[in-house]
Amino acid sequence: MVTLAEVAQHAGVSASTVSYVLSGKRSISASTRQRVEESIRKLGYHPNAGARALASSRSNIIALMIPLRTDMYVPVMMEIAIAVATTARAHGYDVLLLTGEEGPDAVRRVTGSGLADAMILMDVELDDERLPLLRGGQQRQPSVLIGLPADTSGLTCVDLDWGATGALCVEHLALLGHRDVAVIGEAPAVYERHTGFAERTLDGLRSRARELGLGLLHRPCEGGYDAMAVTLARILDERPGTTGFVVQNESAVEPLLALLRQQGRAVPEDVSVVAICPDQVAVQASVRLTSVGIPAQEMGRHAVARLVAKLDGRATDEVALIAPELTVRASSGPAPSGS
DSSP states (O other): OOOOHHHHHHHHHHHEEEEEEEEHHHHHHHHHHHHHHHHHHHHHHHOOOOHHHHTOOOEEEEEEOOOTTSSOOOOHHHHHHHHHHHHHHHHTOOOOOOOOOTTTTHHHHHHHTTTEEEEEEEHHHHHHHHOHTOSSSSSSOOOEEESSSSSOOOEEEEEHHHHHHHHHHHHHHHHHOEEEEEEESSOOOHTTBHHHHHHHHHHHHHHHHHHHEEEEEEEOOSHHHHHHHHHHHHHHHTTTTTTTEEEEOOHHHHHHHHHHHHHHHHHHHTOOOEESSHHHHHHHHSOOEEOOOHHHHHHHHHHHHHHHHHTTTTTOOOOOEEEEEEEEOOOOOOOOOTT
């Protein structure tokens, strides 16, 4: 294993000069810095993490809190996590992944132990119990939320604009002449927790439907064929004139399309389906779905960029919302005449 002294000898400088180049604690001439960095690359030197942490009072670790629940679509969560990890590594940070449902206890454990320099929180609820600990005065640990709570004061948040996402889906169906729209939502537990993305999407759907004079019915669904069959039967019993569906539940997409086929309802000739889902889910469905994509990688990259800026003292608290984009594919078309 290459040592710091060997790097110093190779670069023709003192060991303290190499240490200053690594820590940035003293100004080093550009030519000397370049010579040291070249020696580090050629020799393959990696600073000892423990020693570096003691010297700099930093661990160079970002904690990512991502509770993995059975009612959430895990592939999207993991895509965000991978984007966080790769972007963090590019900035010189490693990621500590916390997947348990510990809530505030996990925040206390990370901040109290010095395990990480900062944290990113996912699966944010409107009244999230973790948030008071993140607003804890001058000594609070830098943090970024991937998600939007009800009160964003004193917080940095990155998210898709879910309200605008819901509104965009309704507008698309309204422009095609659909007057009765059903929303097949996430599992009931997601709404019971008041998870931010689901609640905000629903708010956007409802408010835009009212403005456009559309009938809107929302029904949560566990996903899967059996649950979708019950949910669809309930929707069509309550609103038999429904011709437009908005689906915000990846595990319900294919069961819905299969059930519509079984009932002789052609997509998009008889009913239109718009999904809020990853592009991969939309294009691989049995009918290519008109959809609003979930910019998972973009959210992960933005969150890390803002967190690193906060660690470097270059950023203040802010809310950054990513505008939704709707892609028209084969699942949406004009409402059937007489609907």
